[in-house]
Amino acid sequence: MKIKRQKFYDKFMEVLNDYEKIVLIPHNEIDLDALASSVGLYVFLENLDKETYINIDEEDTELGVKRAIQKLKELNMNIDIKALKNIEVDSNTLLIVLDCHKKDMTQNPDIFKLSNNVIVIDHHIESKDTINNCIIKYIDDEASSTTEIVFDLLSNKNIDIPDYVATVMLAGLTLDTNNFTIKTTEKTHEVAAELTKHGAITKEVQYLLKEDLKQYISMQKIIFNTEIIKGIYAVTVGKKTEIYSKEQLAKIADSLLQFDEVEASFCIGKINSNIIGISARSLGNVNVQKIMEKLNGGGHITDAACQMYNTSLIEAKKQLLKIIEKL
Numbered sequence: 066m067k068i069k070r071q072k073f074y075d076k077f078m079e080v081l082n083d084y085e086k087i088v089l090i091p092h093n094e095i096d097l098d099a100l101a102s103s104v105g106l107y108v109f110l111e112n113l114d115k116e117t118y119i120n121i122d123e124e125d126t127e128l129g130v131k132r133a134i135q136k137l138k139e140l141n142m143n144i145d146i147k148a149l150k151n152i153e154v155d156s157n158t159l160l161i162v163l164d165c166h167k168k169d170m171t172q173n174p175d176i177f178k179l180s181n182n183v184i185v186i187d188h189h190i191e192s193k194d195t196i197n198n199c200i201i202k203y204i205d206d207e208a209s210s211t212t213e214i215v216f217d218l219l220s221n222k223n224i225d226i227p228d229y230v231a232t233v234m235l236a237g238l239t240l241d242t243n244n245f246t247i248k249t250t251e252k253t254h255e256v257a258a259e260l261t262k263h264g265a266i267t268k269e270v271q272y273l274l275k276e277d278l279k280q281y282i283s284m285q286k287i288i289f290n291t292e293i294i295k296g297i298y299a300v301t302v303g304k305k306t307e308i309y310s311k312e313q314l315a316k317i318a319d320s321l322l323q324f325d326e327v328e329a330s331f332c333i334g335k336i337n338s339n340i341i342g343i344s345a346r347s348l349g350n351v352n353v354q355k356i357m358e359k360l361n362g363g364g365h366i367t368d369a370a371c372q373m374y375n376t377s378l379i380e381a382k383k384q385l386l387k388i389i390e391k392l
């Protein structure tokens with residue numbers, strides 16, 4: 066374990082002594098890493114006899130998340146997942162934000178009006194509107210996933226991970242590393258091996274990562290329109306009439322990296338009626354973080370994004386191409 070991670074764990078254990086009730090808060094548009102890290106941490110806290118809840122307010126989640134939650138219920142795992150209105154939060158409650166570090170990206174930002182005791186655990190590059198005044202903020206942007214960070218916590222204390230929780234955690238890891246191709250280190254493979262030892266089932270992971278056919282077709286349609294700029298930059302634009310999730314844009318950008326000659330990829334699409342998102346990916350030879358920063362976004366060298374307000378898809382693409390032309 067990394068020294069700084071060990072320090073975080075020591076502090077974390079210390080802080081936990083002061084709280085009885087804890088609410089885990091995954092990000093909105095919840096994905097398998099956000100769910101898996103929440104569920105993993107839930108198991109950890111249950112082991113310490115804490116009264117723990119996972120706050121999920123979204124009713125319509127992606128297929129894999131839906132399936133995982135359904136299975137956890139069927140298996141009577143007693144993992145308490147609730148909408149905020151059904152959790153009693155007061156000023157003595159500890160809130161733990163997982164897999165994001167901004168209030169407006171959490172399930173229900175209203176929760177922060179009820180308690181100021183916040184811990185953040187994340188693996189995304191920290192951005193300007195990060196949550197401040199936390200008890201602890203642990204952001205390891207080199208970690209493959211938040212699940213990996215939470216796994217260390219469980220293994221540090223030798224806590225038994227139930228089979229299905231291990232499966233969900235392996236799915237989180239697989240999702241965030243795009244099948245162990247990005248942000249994957251020796252450590253990531255070790256965690257995957259450990260999770261398998263704990264009973265994670267690869268076939269079930271495959272089920273959790275299944276995609277919706279309609280969504281897949283709509284993604285393929287966008288990929289169909291990809292243009293290659295200067296031989297190595299793949300750029301594609303979503304439909305004017307369609308709203309995409311950030312995750313969809315990211316997935317498309319991810320897929321574009323698999324094609325011959327492509328070093329960096331960009332998927333532009335509407336994520337809201339007046340917000341356009343660009344998701345950028347690179348194999349490492351092109352710094353997409355720098356490119357996205359020029360459009361007021363951010364991220365990693367290989368994985369970055371930006372949002373543009375009150376503009377058109379054509380205009381967004383023009384601005385991106387201008388930057389690429391100058392590289």
Ligand SMILES: [Mn+2]
Binds near residue numbers: 099210
């Ligand atoms: Mn993640």
